[in-house]
Amino acid sequence: MSEYILEMKQISKNFSGVKALSNVNFKVEKGEIHCLIGENGAGKSTLMKVLSGVYPYGSYEGDILYGGNVQQFNKISDSVKTGIVIIYQELALFPDLTVYENIFAGNEVKNGGIVDWNKTIAEAKKMLNKVKLDVNPDTLIKDLGVGKRQLVEIAKALSKDVKLLILDEPTAALNEDDSENLLELLRELKEQGITCIMISHKLKEVISIADKATVLRDGQTICTLDASKGEINEGTIIKNMVGRAIEDIYPKREKQAFGGKILELYNWSAYDPQLGRQVVKNVNLHVKKGEIVGIAGLMGSGRTELALSIFGNAKSYKVEGDLVIAGISSMLRHPSDAIKAGIAYVTEDRKGDGLFLIQDIKSNISAANLKGISSNGMINDNEEIKIADHYKKSLTIKASSLEQLVGNLSGGNQQKVSLGKWLFVGPKLLILDEPTRGIDVGAKFEIYTVMNELIKAGMSIIMISSELGEVLGMSDRVYVMAQGEIKGELLIEEANQENIMQLATQ
Amino acid sequence: MGLYKEAKSLISENIRDYGMYIALFVIILTFSFMTDGLFMSSRNISNLLDSAGYIAVLAVGMTLVIVIRHIDLSVGYVAGFLGAIAAILLTQAGVSIYITIPVILLLGIVVGLFNGFLVAQIGIPSFVATLAGMLIFRGALLQVTEKTGTIIIQDDRFNAIGNGYIPSLSQVNGLHLLSLIVGLIGILLYIYSEISTRRNKIKYEFEVVSKGIFVLKLTFISAIIAYLTWILAGYNGFSWTVMIMLLVVIVYHFLTTKTVLGRHVYAVGSNPEAAHLSGMNVKKITYMVFGSMGMLAALSGILFTARLQSATTTAGTLFELDAIAAAYVGGVSSAGGVGKVTGAIIGAIVMASLSNGMNLLGVGISYQYIIRGGVLAGAVIFDVMTRKKR
Numbered sequence: 001m002s003e004y005i006l007e008m009k010q011i012s013k014n015f016s017g018v019k020a021l022s023n024v025n026f027k028v029e030k031g032e033i034h035c036l037i038g039e040n041g042a043g044k045s046t047l048m049k050v051l052s053g054v055y056p057y058g059s060y061e062g063d064i065l066y067g068g069n070v071q072q073f074n075k076i077s078d079s080v081k082t083g084i085v086i087i088y089q090e091l092a093l094f095p096d097l098t099v100y101e102n103i104f105a106g107n108e109v110k111n112g113g114i115v116d117w118n119k120t121i122a123e124a125k126k127m128l129n130k131v132k133l134d135v136n137p138d139t140l141i142k143d144l145g146v147g148k149r150q151l152v153e154i155a156k157a158l159s160k161d162v163k164l165l166i167l168d169e170p171t172a173a174l175n176e177d178d179s180e181n182l183l184e185l186l187r188e189l190k191e192q193g194i195t196c197i198m199i200s201h202k203l204k205e206v207i208s209i210a211d212k213a214t215v216l217r218d219g220q221t222i223c224t225l226d227a228s229k230g231e232i233n234e235g236t237i238i239k240n241m242v243g244r245a246i247e248d249i250y251p252k253r254e255k256q257a258f259g260g261k262i263l264e265l266y267n268w269s270a271y272d273p274q275l276g277r278q279v280v281k282n283v284n285l286h287v288k289k290g291e292i293v294g295i296a297g298l299m300g301s302g303r304t305e306l307a308l309s310i311f312g313n314a315k316s317y318k319v320e321g322d323l324v325i326a327g328i329s330s331m332l333r334h335p336s337d338a339i340k341a342g343i344a345y346v347t348e349d350r351k352g353d354g355l356f357l358i359q360d361i362k363s364n365i366s367a368a369n370l371k372g373i374s375s376n377g378m379i380n381d382n383e384e385i386k387i388a389d390h391y392k393k394s395l396t397i398k399a400s401s402l403e404q405l406v407g408n409l410s411g412g413n414q415q416k417v418s419l420g421k422w423l424f425v426g427p428k429l430l431i432l433d434e435p436t437r438g439i440d441v442g443a444k445f446e447i448y449t450v451m452n453e454l455i456k457a458g459m460s461i462i463m464i465s466s467e468l469g470e471v472l473g474m475s476d477r478v479y480v481m482a483q484g485e486i487k488g489e490l491l492i493e494e495a496n497q498e499n500i501m502q503l504a505t506q
Numbered sequence: 507m508g509l510y511k512e513a514k515s516l517i518s519e520n521i522r523d524y525g526m527y528i529a530l531f532v533i534i535l536t537f538s539f540m541t542d543g544l545f546m547s548s549r550n551i552s553n554l555l556d557s558a559g560y561i562a563v564l565a566v567g568m569t570l571v572i573v574i575r576h577i578d579l580s581v582g583y584v585a586g587f588l589g590a591i592a593a594i595l596l597t598q599a600g601v602s603i604y605i606t607i608p609v610i611l612l613l614g615i616v617v618g619l620f621n622g623f624l625v626a627q628i629g630i631p632s633f634v635a636t637l638a639g640m641l642i643f644r645g646a647l648l649q650v651t652e653k654t655g656t657i658i659i660q661d662d663r664f665n666a667i668g669n670g671y672i673p674s675l676s677q678v679n680g681l682h683l684l685s686l687i688v689g690l691i692g693i694l695l696y697i698y699s700e701i702s703t704r705r706n707k708i709k710y711e712f713e714v715v716s717k718g719i720f721v722l723k724l725t726f727i728s729a730i731i732a733y734l735t736w737i738l739a740g741y742n743g744f745s746w747t748v749m750i751m752l753l754v755v756i757v758y759h760f761l762t763t764k765t766v767l768g769r770h771v772y773a774v775g776s777n778p779e780a781a782h783l784s785g786m787n788v789k790k791i792t793y794m795v796f797g798s799m800g801m802l803a804a805l806s807g808i809l810f811t812a813r814l815q816s817a818t819t820t821a822g823t824l825f826e827l828d829a830i831a832a833a834y835v836g837g838v839s840s841a842g843g844v845g846k847v848t849g850a851i852i853g854a855i856v857m858a859s860l861s862n863g864m865n866l867l868g869v870g871i872s873y874q875y876i877i878r879g880g881v882l883a884g885a886v887i888f889d890v891m892t893r894k895k896r
Contacts, residue, residue, distance in 0.1 A: 311783075312785075314782065314783055334787070335782060335784070335785045336785035336787070338785075339785040345783065347780075347783060352779065353777070353779035353780050353782075353783055354780055354783070355777070355780060356773055356776040356777050356780055356781075356843070357776070358776045358843050358844060359772070359773070359776055359843070363769070363772075363773075366769075367769070367773055367780075367781075367784045367786075368784040368785055370766045370769055370770075371766070374765075374766050377765050377766050378764055378766075379764055379765060379766060379769065382706050382707065382709075382710045382712070385710065385712055386710060401713075
């Protein structure tokens with residue numbers, strides 16, 4: 001009978017009224033590899049942030065028992081002291097520093113306040129040996145590949161005398177060989193008595209490595225599966241991941257006949273020179289007039305990049321392939337070209353790159369179509385107020401006045417302002433990137449209703465979404481993306497949560 | 507009752523906009539009191555405004571540069587250098603003033619566009635790019651004035667820009683007639699534009715302030731314009747410097763508040779990513795703002811050179827920092843997207859009033875710097891505090 005190294009009991013966490021976690025229970029036995037799985041937004045990362053002290057004690061409800069004692073972490077360094085180390089998906093290394101400097105960054109080998117570099121290098125070599133990474137400790141991080149960087153992160157964790165290692169999607173950016181190496185290393189660490197929690201979207205990995213697997217859904221623990229009882233298999237996991245019935249939160253719309261193709265992509269690829277890799281690979285798709293096309297997939301599957309490459313190549317990727325708009329082969333070099341061609345893009349990150357938070361509602365709504373409220377370059381303030389007022393009413397934006405700053409609105413109302421801004425452009429094709437992320441159910445329903453009205457009026461919509469329920473509830477047709485590629489196309493009649501998840505986790 | 511309450515809530519809602527006007531009012535009152543009214547004498551006010559001119563036009567351009575989240579450190583020596591070039595053209599080359607001024611302004615635009623190129627196209631941080639420009643133009647200024655030293659300008663028409671006044675036509679009770687007419691036209695234009703805006707709003711059935719407050723506001727602003735006109739008319743009337751300042755403010759105020767271009771500037775400043783995704787050309791806006799900054803630097807150089815009636819080897823020293831200080835006192839935010847042209851002018855006048863008033867009182871230069879520094883810090887603290895509240 002083995003003991004629990006970690007017990008998280010009845011953990012609840014709210015973000016300004018939205019429940020991210022409710023009464024989550026999560027137990028990890030000493031010396032096991034425990035996988036944490038769930039859809040995007042299921043609460044996995046939040047749970048790990050609660051554990052590591054990113055969200056300090058008191059900002060959540062419930063207890064963390066670690067090594068048998070209740071812990072009250074106020075900051076990350078508190079959890080590190082007890083041997084809990086978390087390695088995030090975006091690695092936290094300093095690219096311009098050497099391997100040994102990185103391993104001991106924040107944890108320097110000191111001799112009376114002065115760093116002992118010789119000892120540091122000697123210690124670093126030991127750590128590198130442990131993770132079987134054969135590089136000179138003098139190497140700069142930026143000269144290493146992603147796989148090796150991951151190992152440096154683990155070496156860094158080992159240097160802190162780690163007892164519980166948490167990995168957030170460690171293999172997301174790795175190729176198969178590097179992934180296999182990493183998993184092998186985790187098995188060895190387990191032999192040495194290090195407990196490991198791994199968040200992963202790749203089910204094959206989970207099946208090959210996990211002793212236990214806990215599934216989270218909508219901020220709740222669904223079940224904990226045990227490999228020794230043969231419970232960890234693809235079918236069981238997917239069933240538990242998606243399990244929820246599609247509730248009646250999607251307004252009905254009548255089936256309508258679609259018109260001609262409004263957008264077609266042939267062999268469409270995009271290369272991101274900053275990341276130095278292909279973000280969209282060989283995509284073929286089309287959208288018809290009056291149709292809602294869902295694009296499903298997990299985070300990082302290239303959906304947003306696809307949208308940006310269509311929307312006037314807004315991030316200056318190197319694009320290849322053919323883009324055909326309403327039957328005419330087109331070249332869009334700037335978002336303004338895309339707007340002229342009748343495409344609108346409601347961004348995923350409305351606060352980051354969607355809205356002008358320090359400006360008021362009316363300036364935000366008119367921002368993408370100032371021509372529509374001006375003549376000879378001069379703004380007609382009254383026309384602007386009239387139009388903003390129209391969208392405030394038709395989209396039921398709740399605000400004290402049109403002069404209210406958008407930064408002070410709730411998420412749902414911000415999203416409606418964003419939508420209003422793009423509807424004022426009068427697009428033929430509306431691309432919605434995660435249209436209902438972080439907003440409450442009531443506002444969601446209103447946005448779905450607006451979408452239905454829009455396609456009834458002849459608009460076409462591409463809806464990118466991580467919420468399977470939303471994809472199934474709103475789309476006429478679904479493309480599933482993974483690793484920058486379209487892995488499958490499903491008519492809504494044949495699509496279900498299981499087959500979408502299967503394509504997305506390939 | 508109602509009127510008082512409405513006025514009170516208007517002021518507390520817009521405290522951030524009114525803050526610097528209140529500060530200016532307090533400064534004027536304090537100095538008037540301490541100098542037994544000498545501060546508000548016709549001659550002193552006329553002098554004060556003329557001495558603020560070359561920094562005020564820089565502050566207008568600088569405000570826009572800061573609004574789009576950049577900075578321009580080169581403007582001081584660009585003004586000094588282009589002032590010297592103007593002097594050389596007028597004296598050594600014998601070029602007419604009517605050609606010299608447009609050429610200098612054009613050169614300013616070219617310099618500004620080059621800064622814009624470094625920032626927008628090459629992607630050099632504006633601080634570094636314009637710091638380089640500052641060094642280069644300091645050297646260039648020394649280079650062109652090295653042989654001759656100070657270049658004295660004899661052209662009366664050019665010198666009038668910094669020292670002269672608009673013609674008076676005739677005197678009425680010892681007051682300057684044309685200045686009175688200009689002031690009157692100003693008041694009438696102001697009242698007309700306010701009333702037509704209000705009518706328009708009522709036509710669209712939008713909310714407007716109550717009639718009482720509206721009349722109060724009209725009377726108040728008109729009285730201020732009238733008082734200022736009366737003071738200036740009692741001396742030599744409006745100077746050409748003040749007329750140029752007014753022209754710059756009116757044009758820039760119009761551009762920033764009423765045009766699509768102005769909207770683009772503030773949008774780029776408040777969120778460049780969102781501006782790009784809204785189809786705006788962020789690079790073009792960066793070019794235009796730096797180009798306008800260059801032109802205003804040239805104008806500042808002309809004003810300063812004309813005021814001194816000569817080009818000196820040290821012209822332009824620290825202008826850029828005075829302009830930046832004026833812009834911040836005028837309420838611009840370094841986080842971008844916030845800042846008004848009218849604020850920049852008031853900021854410049856606040857700073858000039860401080861120097862002027864302290865000079866009248868005979869405060870030592872060491873204390874003057876300390877007090878001006880304190881006012882700058884105080885203005886930014888006030889800005890940060892009031893922003894948190896909204």
